[in-house]
Amino acid sequence: MTFHHEHFRQPFLRSPFIERIEALSSTENWTGWNTYKVPRVVDKLTSEYFAVRSGCAVMDLTPMEKYRISGTDAAAYLDRLVTRDISTLRPGRVTYIVWCNDDGKVIDDGTLFQLANNDYRLCAQHHQLDWLLMSASGFDVQIRTETSDVAALAVQGPTSYSVLTAAGIAGLDGLKPFGIANLRCDGIAITVSRTGFTGDLGYEVWVEPKHALTIWDAIFGVQGQYDVVAMGLDALEMVRIEAGFIMPGFDFNTADATVRNGHDRSPYEIGLGWVVNLDKGHFTGRKALLAEKARPIQRRLTKIVVDGNKPVGEAFIYAGKNGKQIGEVRCTTWSPVLKANLALADIEYVNGKLSPKLWARFDYQRELKWHTAWAECHSQTKPFYTPDHRSATPPGRF
Amino acid sequence: MIERTDVIIIGAGHNGLVCASTLARAGMKVLCLESSDSAGGMSAPRSIRENYHFPGLAHASYPISAAIRRELKLDQYGYVPGTAVDTIALDAAGQHLTIGTDRIVGDNLSEADEQAYPAFRKTYLAFAKAIRPLFDSKPPRLKDMDFADTATLAKLGWNVRLGLGRETMYEFLRVAAINIYDVLNEEFDDDRLKAAIAVDAIMGSAMGPRSPGTVLTWLQRLQGEINGPLSLQSGGQAQLAHALTQSAESAGVTIQLNTHVEKILIENGKAFGVQLTNGDMVKAKVIISNADPRSTFSDLVGAPQLDAMFANRVTQIRGSGVVAKLHLALKGLPEFTGLAEPQLRNRLLVAPSMKYIEHAFNHSKYNECSENPVLEITLPSLHNSSLAPDGHHVMSVNVAFVPYAPDGGWQQQKSTYAYKVISLLGQYAPNLTSLVVDHEFLTPQDIEEQFHAVQGHWHHGELSIHQSFMMRPLHGAAQYDTPVDGLFLCGAGCHPGGGLTGLPGHNAAKRVLKLGGAK
Numbered sequence: 001m002t003f004h005h006e007h008f009r010q011p012f013l014r015s016p017f018i019e020r021i022e023a024l025s026s027t028e029n030w031t032g033w034n035t036y037k038v039p040r041v042v043d044k045l046t047s048e049y050f051a052v053r054s055g056c057a058v059m060d061l062t063p064m065e066k067y068r069i070s071g072t073d074a075a076a077y078l079d080r081l082v083t084r085d086i087s088t089l090r091p092g093r094v095t096y097i098v099w100c101n102d103d104g105k106v107i108d109d110g111t112l113f114q115l116a117n118n119d120y121r122l123c124a125q126h127h128q129l130d131w132l133l134m135s136a137s138g139f140d141v142q143i144r145t146e147t148s149d150v151a152a153l154a155v156q157g158p159t160s161y162s163v164l165t166a167a168g169i170a171g172l173d174g175l176k177p178f179g180i181a182n183l184r185c186d187g188i189a190i191t192v193s194r195t196g197f198t199g200d201l202g203y204e205v206w207v208e209p210k211h212a213l214t215i216w217d218a219i220f221g222v223q224g225q226y227d228v229v230a231m232g233l234d235a236l237e238m239v240r241i242e243a244g245f246i247m248p249g250f251d252f253n254t255a256d257a258t259v260r261n262g263h264d265r266s267p268y269e270i271g272l273g274w275v276v277n278l279d280k281g282h283f284t285g286r287k288a289l290l291a292e293k294a295r296p297i298q299r300r301l302t303k304i305v306v307d308g309n310k311p312v313g314e315a316f317i318y319a320g321k322n323g324k325q326i327g328e329v330r331c332t333t334w335s336p337v338l339k340a341n342l343a344l345a346d347i348e349y350v351n352g353k354l355s356p357k358l359w360a361r362f363d364y365q366r367e368l369k370w371h372t373a374w375a376e377c378h379s380q381t382k383p384f385y386t387p388d389h390r391s392a393t394p395p396g397r398f
Numbered sequence: 399m400i401e402r403t404d405v406i407i408i409g410a411g412h413n414g415l416v417c418a419s420t421l422a423r424a425g426m427k428v429l430c431l432e433s434s435d436s437a438g439g440m441s442a443p444r445s446i447r448e449n450y451h452f453p454g455l456a457h458a459s460y461p462i463s464a465a466i467r468r469e470l471k472l473d474q475y476g477y478v479p480g481t482a483v484d485t486i487a488l489d490a491a492g493q494h495l496t497i498g499t500d501r502i503v504g505d506n507l508s509e510a511d512e513q514a515y516p517a518f519r520k521t522y523l524a525f526a527k528a529i530r531p532l533f534d535s536k537p538p539r540l541k542d543m544d545f546a547d548t549a550t551l552a553k554l555g556w557n558v559r560l561g562l563g564r565e566t567m568y569e570f571l572r573v574a575a576i577n578i579y580d581v582l583n584e585e586f587d588d589d590r591l592k593a594a595i596a597v598d599a600i601m602g603s604a605m606g607p608r609s610p611g612t613v614l615t616w617l618q619r620l621q622g623e624i625n626g627p628l629s630l631q632s633g634g635q636a637q638l639a640h641a642l643t644q645s646a647e648s649a650g651v652t653i654q655l656n657t658h659v660e661k662i663l664i665e666n667g668k669a670f671g672v673q674l675t676n677g678d679m680v681k682a683k684v685i686i687s688n689a690d691p692r693s694t695f696s697d698l699v700g701a702p703q704l705d706a707m708f709a710n711r712v713t714q715i716r717g718s719g720v721v722a723k724l725h726l727a728l729k730g731l732p733e734f735t736g737l738a739e740p741q742l743r744n745r746l747l748v749a750p751s752m753k754y755i756e757h758a759f760n761h762s763k764y765n766e767c768s769e770n771p772v773l774e775i776t777l778p779s780l781h782n783s784s785l786a787p788d789g790h791h792v793m794s795v796n797v798a799f800v801p802y803a804p805d806g807g808w809q810q811q812k813s814t815y816a817y818k819v820i821s822l823l824g825q826y827a828p829n830l831t832s833l834v835v836d837h838e839f840l841t842p843q844d845i846e847e848q849f850h851a852v853q854g855h856w857h858h859g860e861l862s863i864h865q866s867f868m869m870r871p872l873h874g875a876a877q878y879d880t881p882v883d884g885l886f887l888c889g890a891g892c893h894p895g896g897g898l899t900g901l902p903g904h905n906a907a908k909r910v911l912k913l914g915g916a917k
């Protein structure tokens with residue numbers, strides 16, 4: 001990455017895949033992600049969404065913050081960093097992680113790839129280098145940002161296995177969810193992990209930036225045999241809500257970005273208690289989380305299905321229709337596969353319990369005229385959409 | 399081998415001993431582990447050439463508070479505060495100034511200064527007394543206050559507003575956070591006088607008279623004067639270290655010398671014992687560290703057992719020692735130009751002006767040894783003749799400012815620099831150089847190594863405003879208990895800080911008892 005005094009002339013960095021995405025873009029609907037230029041919608045939102053759910057969608061993952069963590073104390077360092085016990089992680093495996101500050105409030109979540117002994121890649125939604133370095137004092141560990149050193153593509157959807165195989169990537173049959181394989185494509189060394197943010201069958205392909213376009217072309221070269229669609233952030237937002245995945249900074253305020261007292265969230269409060277292991281030994285925030293666990297839970301980011309088909313948008317949640325206001329919707333989408341209004345809502349608990357009756361009140365427009373609507377909500381703990389084909393090994397062929 | 403006890407105290411410095419004796423008197427079984435071969439830490443006597451004895455790294459101090467003396471029966475165990483002394487501001491031309499607690503004697507002193515001095519002293523001693531409640535108890539937290547915190551703040555508010563009165567309170571609020579340089583220039587004309595007072599505000603800190611917060615450091619020092627005048631440690635039975643050891647041992651404390659603690663053992667967030675370098679393990683319900691907070695957390699506990707922000711704050715504690723110690727074995731009594739023999743019993747200062755002090759400090763900022771350092775000179779053998787062979791004497795000199803890590807390293811310049819200091823002394827005492835039998839020069843690095851004070855800082859951390867009260871030694875461990883359950887701090891790194899006061903040790907013991915031994 002080069003920095004120079006004319007950086008303002010190029011407000012967005014260009015991913016190694018961007019010229020291919022630009023060529024496909026009919027909407028010119030761009031936005032920024034970690035300072036990279038990325039599409040919200042490449043061509044049509046509906047086709048991008050349905051590509052994930054019934055075909056194969058490809059998304060540029062290069063802008064995701066990637067950190068390489070290595071050294072003698074790498075495992076001990078990571079175990080102190082994150083809430084989960086990572087001593088059971090093995091080379092060639094990936095795990096979902098979350099990390100907190102001293103007060104047990106979530107800073108970010110991400111995925112941790114163990115590439116070899118004492119060699120890890122941590123992928124995060126937000127910039128984390130300062131926190132990672134600050135956490136490193138007292139550990140023999142090297143931490144390096146490799147966001148721009150590794151090009152990455154998410155290849156997601158029921159036909160993704162068939163697409164990658166047809167693109168000339170052999171050896172995916174035995175790759176289980178959260179597994180990593182070092183393979184070749186067109187003679188180029190690539191790394192493929194069976195990971196994703198869509199809740200569907202899917203892979204992430206990691207390659208040196210200089211070979212990025214070759215890999216893109218190999219994947220899109222199967223067009224005709226399979227439908228492959230370049231996808232933007234808007235379709236991702238729909239499928240990740242269906243899959244029940246949360247977005248730090250959007251669904252809850254991250255600790256390092258929180259100014260007001262009480263506006264940050266612990267893992268328990270965002271439904272990530274299952275990632276917290278209080279028995280694994282010390283980690284940052286453990287003491288605070290132990291104390292929190294001893295008290296009744298105050299609030300939780302809750303998955304809800306909102307009755308009806310009116311667009312929910314922004315909404316308050318009430319304990320019963322016209323009841324006490326107890327929460328707010330953080331994100332919402334209409335799910336075409338489930339034919340339902342899905343939302344994640346930050347809801348206060350009373351005496352550690354969720355109100356049995358949940359109602360949403362929201363405003364919506366019809367031909368510019370505003371209406372207020374009440375709709376009953378139904379909470380659930382499982383992801384909204386979990387197709388069986390996402391975890392089958394070997395994956396189904398098409 | 400595994401031993402068991404109620405309380406382990408790591409380090410038998412004077413605060414460790416005060417803490418140990420207090421807890422033992424409350425019925426706890428206390429084991430005090432000391433890595434060196436004597437108890438007392440910076441107040442422990444030391445010798446060169448077997449027959450020249452020095453009272454310790456700390457050669458001058460104020461009396462221990464009456465409450466601690468009474469509670470630990472220190473007087474019964476031989477404690478005498480030492481001999482009260484005046485301060486003599488040395489002048490190269492022999493026009494010295496003798497400064498007592500409420501009067502000044504000397505040549506060329508203006509009448510205005512002479513008259514202003516007692517009033518100035520009275521005002522600042524009143525300020526010191528007003529903030530006294532902060533020193534005798536744990537520093538109050540501003541959030542989640544308990545009753546003791548509220549009481550401390552209430553006493554403080556009462557003292558400052560009603561104790562001082564409106565006008566004096568305004569003056570207190572004006573000066574409390576500014577520098578001693580401005581205050582002294584407002585009050586006095588005489589350079590010797592201003593410098594002598596400024597030395598008390600900055601000695602031991604990486605601060606010059608113009609550094610912010612130097613009024614506060616002086617007020618902290620004046621806390622000692624509430625108990626009595628500045629006294630010289632004279633070694634032997636009367637010395638604090640000896641009386642404290644007796645007090646602790648008679649209360650049932652076991653002091654184990656030459657015992658190095660390698661690690662504080664922690665399981666499930668709770669300290670349960672210590673690992674010694676000889677492989678032994680000792681278990682206890684409460685572990686109290688008299689060691690420097692930085693070495694306690696970074697080395698004995700270790701970052702993996704701490705939260706990241708806390709561990710990082712530990713690495714940011716500021717405290718780099720800037721004072722070296724010169725011990726001289728002399729074959730006769732040095733003759734200081736313009737001073738009679740009885741006057742040598744006092745504390746002598748080489749600090750002609752505040753500008754001189756500030757320049758000396760500047761060098762240390764740039765990792766240089768000051769060519770014209772501030773010197774604080776005592777001759778302990780004039781108070782206790784057994785410290786040196788017949789007719790011989792020992793001289794103890796604090797040398798400020800020298801950096802912890804000078805450019806080029808200490809190895810290269812240590813002895814050259816020691817001789818420079820001796821020749822500077824020679825400008826005031828011409829026969830001195832011919833009397834030197836032997837010398838010992840302790841750089842901040844030597845102090846670090848021998849007294850386990852990180853970077854050789856007397857106070858285990860600067861007494862700056864951002865490291866005082868509820869932020870001493872750092873946020874998250876400012877009330878003697880720490881983020882590690884069962885682990886407490888009791889050293890100078892804690893509130894209210896350094897000096898031979900015993901207050902951190904005593905406050906820590908009270909905190910341990912209040913929390914029922916272990917949280």
